[in-house]
Amino acid sequence: MISVEQVTKTYRRGRNLVEAVRGLDLEIPVGAFSVIMGPSGSGKSTLLHLIGCLDSPTTGEIWFDGTCLSQLSSDQRAQIRGHRMGFVFQRFNQIPNLSARENVELPLLLAGTPRWQARRRAGDMLAWVGLDHRASHRPSELSGGELQRVTIARALANEPDVILADEPTGNLDATTGDRVIDMLRRLREEGKTCVIVTHNPELAGDDDLRVFIRDGVRVDSLVREMQEVEL
Amino acid sequence: MNLNIAALAWRNIRTRKARSWLTILGVLIGATAIVTLVAIGTGVEQAVLRQFRDVGLDVVLLVPGETTGQGMSAPPDFGAQISVEGKAGGSPALGAQSLTGLTGSEGSRVLDPSALRREVPAITEIGQVSTRVFAVSAGQVSGFVRVVTPSRDLVDGFPGLLGGFEIAEGHLAAPDASSQVVLGAGIAVEMSAGVGDVITVDGVRLTVSGILKPSVGGNPAIGGDLVTGQGAEAFQSLASTDDAVFVLHEHSAALWPDMTMSSIVAVRIRTGISVTETIEQINGALELQGLRMTPISTQALADNVQRTLGMVEIVLVSIASISLLVGAVGMMNTMYTSVLERTREIGILKSVGAKDRQVLGLFLLDSGLMGLAGGGLGAALGVVASFLSTDPLGDLIGVTTFAPVFPAWLLAGAVGLSCVLGSLAGLWPAWHAARTDPVTALAAE
Numbered sequence: 001m002i003s004v005e006q007v008t009k010t011y012r013r014g015r016n017l018v019e020a021v022r023g024l025d026l027e028i029p030v031g032a033f034s035v036i037m038g039p040s041g042s043g044k045s046t047l048l049h050l051i052g053c054l055d056s057p058t059t060g061e062i063w064f065d066g067t068c069l070s071q072l073s074s075d076q077r078a079q080i081r082g083h084r085m086g087f088v089f090q091r092f093n094q095i096p097n098l099s100a101r102e103n104v105e106l107p108l109l110l111a112g113t114p115r116w117q118a119r120r121r122a123g124d125m126l127a128w129v130g131l132d133h134r135a136s137h138r139p140s141e142l143s144g145g146e147l148q149r150v151t152i153a154r155a156l157a158n159e160p161d162v163i164l165a166d167e168p169t170g171n172l173d174a175t176t177g178d179r180v181i182d183m184l185r186r187l188r189e190e191g192k193t194c195v196i197v198t199h200n201p202e203l204a205g206d207d208d209l210r211v212f213i214r215d216g217v218r219v220d221s222l223v224r225e226m227q228e229v230e231l
Numbered sequence: 232m233n234l235n236i237a238a239l240a241w242r243n244i245r246t247r248k249a250r251s252w253l254t255i256l257g258v259l260i261g262a263t264a265i266v267t268l269v270a271i272g273t274g275v276e277q278a279v280l281r282q283f284r285d286v287g288l289d290v291v292l293l294v295p296g297e298t299t300g301q302g303m304s305a306p307p308d309f310g311a312q313i314s315v316e317g318k319a320g321g322s323p324a325l326g327a328q329s330l331t332g333l334t335g336s337e338g339s340r341v342l343d344p345s346a347l348r349r350e351v352p353a354i355t356e357i358g359q360v361s362t363r364v365f366a367v368s369a370g371q372v373s374g375f376v377r378v379v380t381p382s383r384d385l386v387d388g389f390p391g392l393l394g395g396f397e398i399a400e401g402h403l404a405a406p407d408a409s410s411q412v413v414l415g416a417g418i419a420v421e422m423s424a425g426v427g428d429v430i431t432v433d434g435v436r437l438t439v440s441g442i443l444k445p446s447v448g449g450n451p452a453i454g455g456d457l458v459t460g461q462g463a464e465a466f467q468s469l470a471s472t473d474d475a476v477f478v479l480h481e482h483s484a485a486l487w488p489d490m491t492m493s494s495i496v497a498v499r500i501r502t503g504i505s506v507t508e509t510i511e512q513i514n515g516a517l518e519l520q521g522l523r524m525t526p527i528s529t530q531a532l533a534d535n536v537q538r539t540l541g542m543v544e545i546v547l548v549s550i551a552s553i554s555l556l557v558g559a560v561g562m563m564n565t566m567y568t569s570v571l572e573r574t575r576e577i578g579i580l581k582s583v584g585a586k587d588r589q590v591l592g593l594f595l596l597d598s599g600l601m602g603l604a605g606g607g608l609g610a611a612l613g614v615v616a617s618f619l620s621t622d623p624l625g626d627l628i629g630v631t632t633f634a635p636v637f638p639a640w641l642l643a644g645a646v647g648l649s650c651v652l653g654s655l656a657g658l659w660p661a662w663h664a665a666r667t668d669p670v671t672a673l674a675a676e
Contacts, residue, residue: 049670052582054581054582054669054670054673055668055669055670074586074587075586075587075588078581078584078585078586078587078589079584079586081581081582081583081584082583082584082585083584087582087583089582089673093575093578093579093582093673094579095576095579095580097242097243097246098242102242106580106583107583107584109238109239110580110583110584110585110586110589111584115238154583158584
């Protein structure tokens with residue numbers, strides 16, 4: 001269970017202070033497939049970074065499984081990123097001079113997994129995303145869809161509880177994008193909580209937890225009203 | 232976990248081959264310079280000190296005349312001047328010139344060895360030697376040659392002074408055989424004279440009774456060009472035996488009665504007795520005899536050489552250390568550039584769970600490994616360079632019989648220092664990397 005309570009995030013851009021998130025509340029139950037939607041610059045990516053321990057809120061608290069994330073040390077947050085969360089990025093973020101398998105091994109090695117075990121686990125994960133035959137290829141030799149599947153394999157390597165995906169289909173064509181989303185949906189069956197940030201409302205299904213953000217605040221009710229009007 | 236970080240760091244060095252090697256090269260040059268300079272410096276020092284030890288560190292020479300602390304003027308070139316067909320080279324006036332130009336007004340007074348021995352009980356052995364340049368001829372060959380007249384005591388007790396004085400063929404003149412001469416190896420060849428041949432020295436016919444072995448490495452003047460002043464020339468010219476002929480002091484007075492010979496006196500001081508104090512006693516005794524001679528101890532000359540070489544070595548190693556430091560700054564530059572280039576990579580590492588200290592360790596290991604490689608290769612190259620430069624350098628400084636010395640501390644120190652400097656150079660960039668904010672890093676291009 002992830003609980004976001006009155007969170008604000010202010011950062012400095014040049015001389016200006018930018019309020020990316022302004023007093024936001026959100027609850028994501030365990031095993032939920034949640035889709036956070038909003039136009040670009042709405043603060044949805046910032047929210048994902050805050051939930052994912054990549055960043056700390058300026059004010060407010062984020063609770064994850066009974067732990068207040070904003071009170072953790074840098075090391076403890078790294079620990080949570082490595083063991084409890086898995087990230088899927090729009091830009092894939094593979095390390096270019098490592099092969100696909102080595103990229104998947106990375107979180108395992110950083111977590112202290114023995115090398116032989118990390119290698120086997122990385123192989124299993126690549127097989128799960130259907131890329132075991134591309135394991136020794138460098139990121140530059142892989143297509144966008146393949147890269148995103150490697151990213152998913154890497155995100156799953158340490159068996160995290162939560163998968164956080166920031167515009168996972170942003171750099172993919174529609175068909176490949178759908179495949180990636182299907183793959184993420186399959187994770188729900190394994191009890192993983194998914195948080196997906198996108199500006200594309202079509203990604204969200206009726207059963208998903210849908211969150212709309214604009215200018216750093218939730219506008220769910222507004223959007224619902226608009227949708228009802230459209231209907 | 233640390234092993235995994237090391238594997239990642241190593242993989243990074245390998246994938247950035249060109250730049251890693253260039254960075255390593257910077258450190259390598261410094262390490263090579265340090266190892267080479269120290270190895271050669273130590274080698275030269277040991278060779279020179281060995282020469283002094285061969286003479287004996289308990290030996291004090293009493294050189295005629297007074298030196299002023301700045302040492303004596305350089306000796307004239309007493310090398311054999313041989314010409315064929317009886318045409319003598321050089322002026323006949325040379326014939327009366329003494330080795331160090333020290334026949335002063337006191338030249339007529341001769342030291343009484345037994346009196347000196349009585350007055351300075353710390354003296355265990357005493358011998359004397361003088362050197363002249365005489366016209367020498369053998370058959371068709373003639374020229375001016377250094378004639379050394381050591382006393383039997385000197386030959387027996389201080390052979391090290393005369394470059395070992397090892398006889399290759401024949402023997403030293405017998406006590407009753409006053410007209411016998413021993414030839415230096417070089418002279419014997421130039422005059423094509425053998426044992427039993429007769430040569431003429433300043434008009435006196437002498438029979439060759441023995442020929443010396445050649446000096447090792449040609450002509451090993453003690454200390455080469457490194458030792459000057461304070462009577463060092465006396466040691467140096469005595470030590471080179473190849474171009475000289477030898478007549479026993481005991482016979483020379485009878486052979487050339489009208490010549491006053493100003494002698495260099497060598498004394499050996501009892502073990503455990505202070506050389507400085509004994510020299511004071513000797514000075515007192517000389518004053519009593521009314522002689523003006525300057526005592527020069529081997530120990531003092533050796534100390535002098537050691538001090539001079541030590542200073543030269545410190546300067547050279549300081550310069551070499553600067554080059555190592557420059558290498559380290561180059562590495563800092565490489566590492567900092569690398570951190571900037573890999574900002575996004577650092578963000579990725581952090582997003583998959585890398586702790587700050589793991590990122591720090593990754594970059595520190597990167598620079599430390601490069602330092603280690605530079606130091607290791609530099610030390611190896613330094614060993615090769617030392618051996619390669621031994622011959623040309625030896626000729627240059629006049630010390631031909633030295634070999635570079637590689638103490639374990641030198642090699643270990645060069646490698647260790649390079650590794651430590653490499654790590655230190657990487658410290659700030661690595662700290663910078665570890666502190667990078669993951670969100671900003673992930674947004675980097």
